[in-house]
Amino acid sequence: MRDADGTDARILVVDDEKAIVELLTSLLSCEGFQVLPFTKPLEALLACSQEGFDLAIVDLMMPEMNGFELCSKMRMITTAPILFLSAKDGETDQVAGLTLGADDYITKPFKPRELVARVKAHLRRVDYNSGTPRAxxxxxxxxxxxxxxxxxxxxxxxxxxxxxxxxxxxxxxxxxxxxxxxxxxxxxxxxxxxxxxxxxxxxxxxxxxxxxxxxxxxxxxxxxxxxxxxxxxxxxxxxxxxxxxxxxxxxx
Missing domain, CATH: 1.10.10.10 (Winged helix-like DNA-binding domain superfamily/Winged helix DNA-binding domain)
Incomplete structure (x- = not known):
């Protein structure tokens, strides 16, 4: 049976900084989430289309494909919540991300407990946590x-x-x-x-x-x-x- 806060959900993590990916993987795994870690956006996009996930955490500034572009492509194949992670805290970037289909915007450096709380809050709002498998x-x-x-x-x-x-x-x-x-x-x-x-x-x-x-x-x-x-x-x-x-x- 799924927990009320979705702690057996599959979380896609995409960041070109390996240290950030490892940190998020450790943090989310300790909370009971299944983590799909990627440092390359194109590989993450392929996994998104083949395997599916329940929520994604996407870095905004990546050299191969920025978070805006990745979010736009992901929105063509999934309705799962997407959270942007970025060192840029300007209003313009936040508005652009939300306009493209992101559900939240978290600035670096982030507070681990706050990030986990936001992840759980978004999962509570989707079908996953009502006991319904991914659409x-x-x-x-x-x-x-x-x-x-x-x-x-x-x-x-x-x-x-x-x-x-x-x-x-x-x-x-x-x-x-x-x-x-x-x-x-x-x-x-x-x-x-x-x-x-x-x-x-x-x-x-x-x-x-x-x-x-x-x-x-x-x-x-x-x-x-x-x-x-x-x-x-x-x-x-x-x-x-x-x-x-x-x-x-x-x-x-």
Missing amino acids: LCRKSDIEINRRSHEAFLLGEQLTLTPKEFGVLELLVRRAGEPISGEEIFESVWKERYDSSGANSVMVHIRHLREKLSEIDSSREYIKTVWGVGYKLIVSTAPHQETPSSEADPDEA
């Missing part, structure tokens, strides 16, 4: 948008039933982790698991595999973990799809 989630070339109830593979929209979307959303959100048929059924169908539930999950997994394969047949996306359940394979390298059995893994 956008991307794993293994699959993008899930919970608000619009849409799913995409390699940028191409998947045509899914509500239950298929629910199953895929759960697998993507917990990518790489085997999930039992029982948990999938009770999470998506909201009913008690039984033999008919096992069959329903198996059929929906088969349909998802077929629909994913229609767009990309070069690799396997959903793997059967015998005796455990199913998992979304986290991989950036394509591979040949292997035949999958229709047997219920919970009964293997």
